[in-house]
Amino acid sequence: MKKEEIERIESIERKLFEIEERLSDIENAIQNILEFFQNVLSSDPNATRN
Numbered sequence: 001m002k003k004e005e006i007e008r009i010e011s012i013e014r015k016l017f018e019i020e021e022r023l024s025d026i027e028n029a030i031q032n033i034l035e036f037f038q039n040v041l042s043s044d045p046n047a048t049r050n
Helices: 003-043
Strands: none
Touching: none
16 A cells, blocks of 8 residues: 555544544433433422423
8 A cells, every 4th residue: 555545544543533532422421411311300200290
């Protein structure tokens, strides 16, 4: 492979790794939000009543 091709592949790999890290952060944030709402619902007996 040419040097340019290798550099391009390495750049893509770095970008994919950054995206993976961001997705993991988003996944953790969503999990925290879900846990928060589960705690709110479980602590408030009137939370689901109209």
